Amino acid sequence: MSTHPAHAALPLLYVRSRALPLTAATLAGIALVAAWAADWLQDQPYFDHTARVPVVVLAPLLASSAIGTGLHSHSDELDRTAVRRWWPLRLVHLLALTAVTAGVLAAAVPGHPEEFGVPAMVRNVLGATGVAAASAALIGARLSWLPMTVYGGAVYLAAPRDPGGAAAVWAWPMQPGPQGAAWAVAVTAYAAGAALLVVRGARPERG
Amino acid sequence: MSGTEAVNTVEVRALTVRHRRTTALDAVDLDFAPGVHGLLGPNGAGKTSLIRVLATVAAPSGGRVELLGSEVGAGSDHRSRAAVRRRLGYLPQEFGYYPGFTVREFVSYVAWLKEMDAAAVPAAVERVVARVGLADRIDARVKTLSGGMVRRVGIAQAIVNSPDLLLLDEPTAGLDPEQRVEFRALIRELGRSTTVIVSTHLVEDVAAACTDVTLIEAGRIAYRSTTRELTELGGTGDGGAEQPDGNPIERGYTAALRAHRAGVANR
Numbered sequence: 001m002s003t004h005p006a007h008a009a010l011p012l013l014y015v016r017s018r019a020l021p022l023t024a025a026t027l028a029g030i031a032l033v034a035a036w037a038a039d040w041l042q043d044q045p046y047f048d049h050t051a052r053v054p055v056v057v058l059a060p061l062l063a064s065s066a067i068g069t070g071l072h073s074h075s076d077e078l079d080r081t082a083v084r085r086w087w088p089l090r091l092v093h094l095l096a097l098t099a100v101t102a103g104v105l106a107a108a109v110p111g112h113p114e115e116f117g118v119p120a121m122v123r124n125v126l127g128a129t130g131v132a133a134a135s136a137a138l139i140g141a142r143l144s145w146l147p148m149t150v151y152g153g154a155v156y157l158a159a160p161r162d163p164g165g166a167a168a169v170w171a172w173p174m175q176p177g178p179q180g181a182a183w184a185v186a187v188t189a190y191a192a193g194a195a196l197l198v199v200r201g202a203r204p205e206r207g
Numbered sequence: 208m209s210g211t212e213a214v215n216t217v218e219v220r221a222l223t224v225r226h227r228r229t230t231a232l233d234a235v236d237l238d239f240a241p242g243v244h245g246l247l248g249p250n251g252a253g254k255t256s257l258i259r260v261l262a263t264v265a266a267p268s269g270g271r272v273e274l275l276g277s278e279v280g281a282g283s284d285h286r287s288r289a290a291v292r293r294r295l296g297y298l299p300q301e302f303g304y305y306p307g308f309t310v311r312e313f314v315s316y317v318a319w320l321k322e323m324d325a326a327a328v329p330a331a332v333e334r335v336v337a338r339v340g341l342a343d344r345i346d347a348r349v350k351t352l353s354g355g356m357v358r359r360v361g362i363a364q365a366i367v368n369s370p371d372l373l374l375l376d377e378p379t380a381g382l383d384p385e386q387r388v389e390f391r392a393l394i395r396e397l398g399r400s401t402t403v404i405v406s407t408h409l410v411e412d413v414a415a416a417c418t419d420v421t422l423i424e425a426g427r428i429a430y431r432s433t434t435r436e437l438t439e440l441g442g443t444g445d446g447g448a449e450q451p452d453g454n455p456i457e458r459g460y461t462a463a464l465r466a467h468r469a470g471v472a473n474r
Contacts, residue, residue, distance in 0.1 A: 017316060
């Protein structure tokens with residue numbers, strides 16, 4: 001009996017080649033943990049909704065790491081002989097994962113949009129995913145988690161308590177939702193990272 | 208040697224490839240027509256750089272590359288490269304595979320990349336997998352196969368689209384002697400209608416399968432001839448200290464390399 005993939009299923013081989021089911025499961029796990037952590041932090045008597053900062057910073061960072069490393073191709077040399085154009089696949093791949101991630105992580109931090117709620121989470125997903133995409137294009141997918149992790153960690157430790165000012169730019173992941181400058185940086189990072197990845201693809205890696 | 212100009216499927220003029228400060232290929236001119244052609248040379252000679260340019264995965268630094276009637280050198284557009292890739296098969300020196308894929312799925316994936324007619328893919332995949340002797344392992348995961356079998360999967364994906372130009376980089380690496388013999392028979396058969404270029408450091412592969420040989424040394428063409436002429440260059444092996452050990456074609460290879468190096472040194 002033939003077990004050949006049906007005609008319509010051939011594109012699903014691309015989905016599996018990039019381990020997208022594993023990435024989706026990882027994102028779902030991150031979202032569940034983020035929802036639990038945000039809820040737990042809010043319920044502590046000595047915290048309030050502003051205590052969700054760790055969740056709003058760390059969950060997008062972890063999710064972007066999963067997205068970035070999932071861009072690795074085990075067969076880059078053969079992929080480069082493809083007749084079909086890669087840029088539409090890369091674009092759909094990145095946009096779909098970004099949309100899913102923003103959606104599920106936003107659901108983890110309901111309420112208080114003026115502080116560390118849905119807007120801040122969506123902004124951080126965009127910024128972190130943009131940095132991961134750019135990193136995949138420049139240093140390779142398997143190390144794409146590193147720059148955002150180093151940057152996010154440094155910002156988490158060094159950002160001033162009061163939002164705004166210059167910190168709205170360099171410490172954009174730590175800003176409350178409505179902060180315009182932080183949004184500008186995150187959206188720019190996403191657009192630049194996505195453009196780099198879509199045009200160049202992930203940097204080839206050995207092994 | 209490689210046919211007339213009219214039937215050349217590969218025409219390379221002044222091809223130059225540079226990697227940072229290293230010149231991998233230096234103004235190389237080459238023509239290939241249907242048949243099996245061997246690329247020989249020491250490690251680092253530029254064989255893989257040449258194969259990668261011909262496979263359209265690397266852009267040359269300079270020169271003109273025309274494959275199957277389309278220009279694919281620096282500055283060529285996607286349409287030209289796509290036209291060639293549809294008729295191109297390529298086995299890289301190191302090809303990765305997706306851990307969860309079966310043989311059938313991996314070869315199907317490459318067929319999908321080549322934009323083959325989806326309705327024709329199942330039969331094409333089964334045909335090429337049978338041709339490399341893996342019909343009974345077609346639904347086994349690639350990661351469960353031995354190194355030699357994985358290499359044969361690589362050959363299967365390279366011929367799934369019935370290519371007019373087949374590029375094989377160290378194709379017999381990891382194959383046992385029996386598999387090597389079978390593989391040489393396969394490429395001799397393919398070479399009747401296809402231009403097959405085999406890059407290898409195994410002189411015996413060239414002797415057994417190729418009609419002609421191009422020797423590359425330090426990014427330049429050191430020697431081109433038929434395989435028979437290279438073998439004759441090796442002489443009878445009784446030439447005393449000047450004749451290295453080995454079979455005639457190995458001696459011919461060494462003699463050609465030495466002659467080229469002496470010529471370069473005298474310039």
